[in-house]
Amino acid sequence: MYQYTxxxxxxxxxxxxxxxDQLERHLAGELSGDDFGHMRRQNGWYVxxxxxMARIAVPYGELSSRQLRTLASIARKYDRGYGHxxxxxxxxxxxxxxxxxxxxxxxxxxxxMHGIQTCGNCIRNITADAFAxxxxxxxxxxxxxxxIMRQWSSLHxxxxxxxxxxxxAVNGSRxxxxxxxxxxxxxxxxxxxxxELGFQVLVGGGMGRTPINGVVIREFLPWPQLLTYLEAILxxxxxxxxxxxxxxxxxxxxxxxxxAKFVQEVEEEFAALIENDGDGVAPLITQAELDRVSAYFxxxxxxxxxxxxxxxxxxxxxxxxGYTRWLERNVHAHRLNGYRSxxxxxxxxxxxxxxxxxxxxxxxxxxxxxxxxxxLRVTHQQNLVLPWVREADLYALWxxxxxxxxxxxxxxxxxxxxxxxxxxxxxxxxxxxxxxSASITERFDDLDELYDIGDIALNISxxxxxxxxxxxxxxGVLGVDKDGDEWYQITLGGSDGSxxxxxxxxxxxxxxxxxxxxxxxxxxxLIDAYRAQRTGGERFIDTFHRVGVDPFKQAxxxxxxxxxxxxVAA
Numbered sequence: 325m326y327q328y329t330x331x332x333x334x335x336x337x338x339x340x341x342x343x344x345d346q347l348e349r350h351l352a353g354e355l356s357g358d359d360f361g362h363m364r365r366q367n368g369w370y371v372x373x374x375x376x377m378a379r380i381a382v383p384y385g386e387l388s389s390r391q392l393r394t395l396a397s398i399a400r401k402y403d404r405g406y407g408h409x410x411x412x413x414x415x416x417x418x419x420x421x422x423x424x425x426x427x428x429x430x431x432x433x434x435x436x437m438h439g440i441q442t443c444g445n446c447i448r449n450i451t452a453d454a455f456a457x458x459x460x461x462x463x464x465x466x467x468x469x470x471x472i473m474r475q476w477s478s479l480h481x482x483x484x485x486x487x488x489x490x491x492x493a494v495n496g497s498r499x500x501x502x503x504x505x506x507x508x509x510x511x512x513x514x515x516x517x518x519x520e521l522g523f524q525v526l527v528g529g530g531m532g533r534t535p536i537n538g539v540v541i542r543e544f545l546p547w548p549q550l551l552t553y554l555e556a557i558l559x560x561x562x563x564x565x566x567x568x569x570x571x572x573x574x575x576x577x578x579x580x581x582x583x584a585k586f587v588q589e590v591e592e593e594f595a596a597l598i599e600n601d602g603d604g605v606a607p608l609i610t611q612a613e614l615d616r617v618s619a620y621f622x623x624x625x626x627x628x629x630x631x632x633x634x635x636x637x638x639x640x641x642x643x644x645x646g647y648t649r650w651l652e653r654n655v656h657a658h659r660l661n662g663y664r665s666x667x668x669x670x671x672x673x674x675x676x677x678x679x680x681x682x683x684x685x686x687x688x689x690x691x692x693x694x695x696x697x698x699x700l701r702v703t704h705q706q707n708l709v710l711p712w713v714r715e716a717d718l719y720a721l722w723x724x725x726x727x728x729x730x731x732x733x734x735x736x737x738x739x740x741x742x743x744x745x746x747x748x749x750x751x752x753x754x755x756x757x758x759x760x761s762a763s764i765t766e767r768f769d770d771l772d773e774l775y776d777i778g779d780i781a782l783n784i785s786x787x788x789x790x791x792x793x794x795x796x797x798x799x800g801v802l803g804v805d806k807d808g809d810e811w812y813q814i815t816l817g818g819s820d821g822s823x824x825x826x827x828x829x830x831x832x833x834x835x836x837x838x839x840x841x842x843x844x845x846x847x848x849x850l851i852d853a854y855r856a857q858r859t860g861g862e863r864f865i866d867t868f869h870r871v872g873v874d875p876f877k878q879a880x881x882x883x884x885x886x887x888x889x890x891x892v893a894a
Contacts, residue, residue, distance in 0.1 A: 325386045325699055326471050326620045328436040335478075339440060340433045343367050344426035351423060366446075368439020369425055373751040378417045378428060379442040384452040384470040384494075385413035385702040389689035392700060394435045396685035398428055406681045408745055409670065411793050412451050412491070413702040414442055418749045440478060445486045447477040447558075451493045453501040454703040457621060458665050458711045460657035464513040464521055466496035468618040469550060472609060476551050483558050487565030488573035490558070503704060503820035505529050505537045505828025506796060508575045509557060514544060522546045527557060527586075528579030531790035535830035536576040541587045547614070549598070551607040556594035560586065623660075624697035627712050630662030637716040647722050649733035649771070655718065662715050666696075668708040668730035669740065673765050676758040677743040678706035687728040695721045704820070705742055707735070737774045738782055738851070739765050742793050746786030746803060747810070753786030755803025755810035755840075760784055763844045768851075777851055780864040781820070796820040798865045799850060800831045801843065811837035814846060816876055817868045834877045842887045849883035850876050 328336070343363070350360035361371075370377040380395065395415055399407050402424050408416045420428060432438055442449055450470045457465045473492065477483065483490070495502040496513040504510025510526035523545045529538030545553050561575045564582065579586050597606040640647065654667045668688055671677050680688075688708055692700045695717050696710035703709055708730075713721060725731040734740045741764070744750070746757030761784055768774055783797030794800035800815035815831030838846050851864075853876050858867045868876065 325388060325624075326383075326467075326617070333433075333436065336433045336436065336438050336440075339367070339438060340426070340429040343429050347422070347426045362444075364425075365443040366440070367429065368442035369422075370443060371751070372418065372749055373747070373753075374749060375419045376422045376425065377749070378420055378425065378439060379410075380407075380415045380417070380432065380437060380439050381442050381449045382413045382415060382437075382702050383474050384450060384456065384467055385454050386467070387700045387702060388435075389692040389698040389700065391435045391437055392685050392689040392692070394431060394437070396682040396689070398431055399685070400682040402428055406679055407685070408676070409678045409680060409702050409706045409708075410744075411704055411706065411742055411791065412449060413454075413704070414449055415702075416745070418745065445488050446484050446490065447480065447486075448489055448491045450474055450477070451491075451502060451507075451704070453495050453497055454701040454709050455501060455656065455665055455711065456496055456701075458658055458660070458663070459497045459501075460659050461498040462496050462659060463498065463515065464496045465618075465621060466494040466502075466511075466513055467621050468614060469511075469513075469547070470494055471617050471620070472613065473551070473554070476607060483562070486558070486562060487567050488570070488575075490561070490575065492554075500821035500828075501704065503793075503796065503822070503828065505821050506531060506793070507538060509554065510538045511550075516544045520546065523550060525553065527590075528576040529828065530574050530576040531793065531795045531830075532574065533571055533788050534576065535790075535795040536580060537828045537830070538576075539579065541590065548609045548611075549594075550609060552597050553590075553594055555607060556590050556597060559593050560589045564589075624699060624712055627660070627663070627697055629660035632661055634661070640719045643719070646726070646731070646733065647719065649775070650722050650725075650731055651718070653733040653735045653737070654731070664713050664715055664718065666710045666713045666718070666721060666725075667703070667735045668710065668725060669732040669734060670707050670730075671734060671740050671765075672729060672732050673762075673769060676745070677741050677761055680708075684728070684730075688730065691721065691724060691728065691730070694724070705735075705740060707740070733771070734774060736779050736781075738768050738777055738780050739774060741765075742781070742783040742797070744784070744786050744791035746784075746792075750786060750791075752789055753803060754788075754805040755786050755812065757784045757786040757792060757801075757803060760801060760803075760812065760840060760843050763840075764847055767844045767848060777855070778861075778863055781818075782847070783818075793820065794818070795830045796828065797831060798868070799847060801847075804837050806837065810840055812840065812843050813837045814843075814850075814880060816850070816873060817865065819865060832873055834873060834880055838880075838884060839887075841891075842884055845883040845887050846880045849879040853879035 349355045368379040402420045403417045404419045492509045493502045493507040494511040506529045512524040525542035526538030656665045697712045701709040743761040747753035782799045784801040785792035785794040786803040796818045802813040818831030819829045821828040
């Protein structure tokens with residue numbers, strides 16, 4: 325994984341020192357709330373419902389065990405003993421007093437971490453497939469390109485005040501595990517007919533009030549021109565993006581409104597940049613620079629693939645059912661012979677999806693040191709991955725993960741849900757998300773039943789900002805406000821692309837909103853309708869596409885009426 329250079333290290337420490345000066349002047353009354361607010365947000369600090377919220381960048385989801393231990397220490401010393409991993413692979417703290425914010429920034433800087441550009445109208449944390457560099461279906465490793473983009477975009481003077489926030493995701497595998505269709509810019513690594521490496525470029529994806537999938541504007545972009553093309557896109561967005569209406573300021577609105585003219589403007593700007601390359605205007609990536617950065621992403625020390633055709637170990641005789649299920653759900657194919665990547669599930673009863681305690685972070689760091697060359701990944705689904713596990717160590721890892729409560733074999737199943745923190749902490753939320761996720765988890769607490777239901781994505785957001793990615797859930801739950809009361813809208817048939825033949829799709833609303841008491845019954849009714857309609861081994865999303873929305877809508881309405889009748893009878 326990438327190691328900070330002397331320049332990187334000094335850059336982050338200087339930024340932390342600047343923030344401390346700004347904070348001290350604000351607390352002394354020398355900087356107004358508005359003036360300090362802009363500086364605070366540039367460093368990842370929000371003001372939420374009850375306390376400041378800090379968003380810590382985890383670029384393309386890659387963490388070292390040392391960094392995770394520091395995150396655990398910060399949670400213990402300054403917060404309430406936990407953090408929250410987001411769908412964009414960042415970590416958030418929700419209870420740190422503002423006067424301690426600079427201390428947190430200093431501690432983060434010591435382990436090459438920060439909150440720079442995790443907030444504000446700028447280029448945010450760049451995300452990628454959590455299995456980048458280890459996936460068996462990988463075409464090319466996206467991490468070097470992500471790192472080059474991170475360095476290029478950090479405090480870029482021209483793109484520090486965009487019309488709205490700007491998010492980039494990169495996928496290097498055949499299966500889209502980075503949800504690139506839902507991003508302002510989605511990049512898919514591809515090879516052209518000549519075998520040259522480049523990118524398919526999607527623009528204009530996004531969730532929020534208007535869910536829109538990104539459209540392909542370049543089928544093949546040679547990799548050296550990546551930054552130049554991004555610069556062209558951002559310049560056009562900066563020129564045409566609306567600043568008079570926050571709800572219409574995202575690039576997806578501009579792309580949809582301008583249509584072919586947007587693509588034409590980008591291509592013209594790109595051509596002009598390339599033409600002026602001799603003036604140093606076009607930020608082309610050289611082979612030397614790609615080689616320099618790629619050198620950080622070679623095999624970690626101690627990782628050595630077995631010779632082709634050799635067997636790493638014999639199967640465990642008389643293995644417990646829990647281990648067998650864990651192998652099926654939490655263990656993934658690897659590009660190296662003799663290795664597997666392993667998901668540590670952060671989804672369990674009594675804990676909000678994505679939440680992780682200080683003790684759990686330290687236990688995960690210990691597992692990384694023992695079994696994964698000291699490296700972890702944060703997934704889009706709010707779990708952790710150990711990317712470098714020897715097959716011979718799987719049984720020992722399962723035992724250790726089980727003892728640390730990370731071995732729930734539910735990856736990809738109903739209780740492996742995505743969920744934002746919602747109204748419990750977020751000032752933007754219309755409704756709480758965590759109690760809804762808890763009630764669904766309690767309702768579906770039988771692993772045999774979960775395995776019978778099979779692959780399904782259930783996503784929950786507390787408001788239309790869609791931090792829980794409800795639009796891309798096979799079942800999506802959105803919190804809405806009705807005259808001060810919490811209600812929940814249900815969508816069906818959404819996808820992030822990974823379980824829908826590579827196509828990102830927004831879900832369809834199935835009717836009026838439901839009360840919080842009705843949601844678990846409605847979800848159960850939807851699952852029952854699927855079981856009644858499916859044929860063979862059909863997944864939920866496949867059955868939905870085959871039979872349409874009507875059987876599910878009828879089941880949901882019947883569940884609502886049943887709850888209402890129980891309430892009247894009571």
